[in-house]
Amino acid sequence: GNSVTQMEGPVTLSEEAFLTINCTYTATGYPSLFWYVQYPGEGLQLLLKATKADDKGSNKGFEATYRKETTSFHLEKGSVQVSDSAVYFCALTYSGAGSYQLTFGKGTKLSVIP
Amino acid sequence: GAVVSQHPSRVICKSGTSVKIECRSLDFQATTMFWYRQFPKQSLMLMATSNEGSKATYEQGVEKDKFLINHASLTLSTLTVTSAHPEDSSFYICSASPSGTYEQYFGPGTRLTVT
Numbered sequence: 001g002n003s004v005t006q007m008e009g010p011v012t013l014s015e016e017a018f019l020t021i022n023c024t025y026t027a028t029g030y031p032s033l034f035w036y037v038q039y040p041g042e043g044l045q046l047l048l049k050a051t052k053a054d055d056k057g058s059n060k061g062f063e064a065t066y067r068k069e070t071t072s073f074h075l076e077k078g079s080v081q082v083s084d085s086a087v088y089f090c091a092l093t094y095s096g097a098g099s100y101q102l103t104f105g106k107g108t109k110l111s112v113i114p
Numbered sequence: 115g116a117v118v119s120q121h122p123s124r125v126i127c128k129s130g131t132s133v134k135i136e137c138r139s140l141d142f143q144a145t146t147m148f149w150y151r152q153f154p155k156q157s158l159m160l161m162a163t164s165n166e167g168s169k170a171t172y173e174q175g176v177e178k179d180k181f182l183i184n185h186a187s188l189t190l191s192t193l194t195v196t197s198a199h200p201e202d203s204s205f206y207i208c209s210a211s212p213s214g215t216y217e218q219y220f221g222p223g224t225r226l227t228v229t
Contacts, residue, residue, distance in 0.1 A: 100211060107156070
């Protein structure tokens, strides 16, 4: 079956530090890959996505590249801010039985300190 | 665009009562809506997939008679937790997929507390 593995948190960084959150996946076929962000007490927001190999998703300074050869979709940001503190979820979707269900990783909590 | 709302955002109910949570797609039509449950510091657990006009498909281990899902229109799905117990206390999140796409847009979640 499909699965997503992302690095265990929590991750604590100082402001302006470089961020990497690793994500690898197992899936049949060619899934689409996503990063979602959840701020405290809120639902999930789509951060970025990539739909095919070598695609790079980017948004708000965050980037992730769909690497089929390593089945990875690592999230990076060059300089984090306090406002980036949140939980980040890697996810994939693969059409099955006519619907597109998301499979989530366990989430990585990021705390950015001034 | 692609805004999903949930109501209420927080609800406290007594054990044994039922509570209904609404999920609405505000600016698009959603053939498919999903209901998730999130435990503290954990990932989202898919409870069921709801298709407009048909019965919901429940994930293994989710009691369909306890968690009633209705998707009567292309913009509204409801989750009713029947005979709620304290162990049902959780954060419930819905998502909606615009018709013809695979993307999911999430609601802000509903915090249910059963006393």
